[in-house]
Amino acid sequence: SYGLTQPISVSVAPGQTATITCEGFDIGPTNIHWYQRKAGQAPVVVIYRDTTRPSGISARFSGSKSGNTATLTITAAQGGDEADYYCQMWDSGTALFGGGTKLTVL
Amino acid sequence: QVRLQQWGVGLLKPSETLSLTCGVSGGAFTAYYWNWIRQTPEKGLEWIGEVADDGRAKYNPSLRSRVALSIDTSKNQFSLRLNSVTAADTAVYFCARTRSSVDAFKWFDPWGQGTLVTVSS
Numbered sequence: 001s002y003g004l005t006q007p008i009s010v011s012v013a014p015g016q017t018a019t020i021t022c023e024g025f026d027i028g029p030t031n032i033h034w035y036q037r038k039a040g041q042a043p044v045v046v047i048y049r050d051t052t053r054p055s056g057i058s059a060r061f062s063g064s065k066s067g068n069t070a071t072l073t074i075t076a077a078q079g080g081d082e083a084d085y086y087c088q089m090w091d092s093g094t095a096l097f098g099g100g101t102k103l104t105v106l
Numbered sequence: 107q108v109r110l111q112q113w114g115v116g117l118l119k120p121s122e123t124l125s126l127t128c129g130v131s132g133g134a135f136t137a138y139y140w141n142w143i144r145q146t147p148e149k150g151l152e153w154i155g156e157v158a159d160d161g162r163a164k165y166n167p168s169l170r171s172r173v174a175l176s177i178d179t180s181k182n183q184f185s186l187r188l189n190s191v192t193a194a195d196t197a198v199y200f201c202a203r204t205r206s207s208v209d210a211f212k213w214f215d216p217w218g219q220g221t222l223v224t225v226s227s
Contacts, residue, residue, distance in 0.1 A: 030210045031210045031211060031213075033213035033214075035214070042200060042216070042217035042218060042219055042220055043151075043200070043214070043217050044215075044216075044217070045213050045214065045215040048213040048215075049211065049213070054215065086150075086151055088151075088213070088214070089210075090209035090210055090212060093164060093209060094153060094166055094167065095141075095143075095153035095166075095209075095212070095214075096153070097150060097151035097152070097153070098150075099150050100150055100151070
């Protein structure tokens with residue numbers, strides 16, 4: 001099996017665009033899902049199957065994938081977007097998560 | 107809207123058995139897969155396993171020898187047991203739902219509120 005690599009932290013100014021990457025060997029054929037976890041709360045899916053945004057999630061969140069890198073993009077970042085973000089996939093019957101990226105809006 | 111509410115003992119001694127239960131309300135219970143995931147500062151999010159409504163379970167190979175998942179469809183509940191715990195099992199434990207029988211199409215939604223389990227002598 002192989003892991004998913006995310007940057008430990010990303011900082012963005014309010015109103016600007018934040019991008020969080022998730023790299024993994026040969027993730028092209030599979031699906032990447034993204035979760036947001038705010039302090040003290042349970043994780044929430046913000047993007048599933050690479051690019052699909054669940055109902056109730058702001059249109060400012062979008063997902064993409066190219067080659068071995070999946071990207072979560074948050075446009076017009078707000079203070080309320082500060083959270084840890086995790087990517088996830090399945091490999092050989094086991095769910096795998098990236099190490100998480102702490103997004104700071106400052 | 108489906109809601110997952112979990113409960114269980116939060117403080118254990120080494121070698122004891124961790125036991126958590128997750129109750130499902132506000133939505134269908136059958137035709138879904140029910141999961142346990144834990145989070146530690148050292149290892150981040152770690153999937154523990156899933157159980158289907160017919161009782162079939164699948165486990166993370168790293169925990170398979172110590173874990174058992176069960177389900178009670180009459181009560182809309184599913185449970186986790188992890189035996190021979192050590193300090194390394196100290197974590198926040200979450201229950202979560204997935205659908206689809208195809209792994210690639212499974213994402214976790216929703217999640218329970220999380221339970222901090224501490225293993226300490």
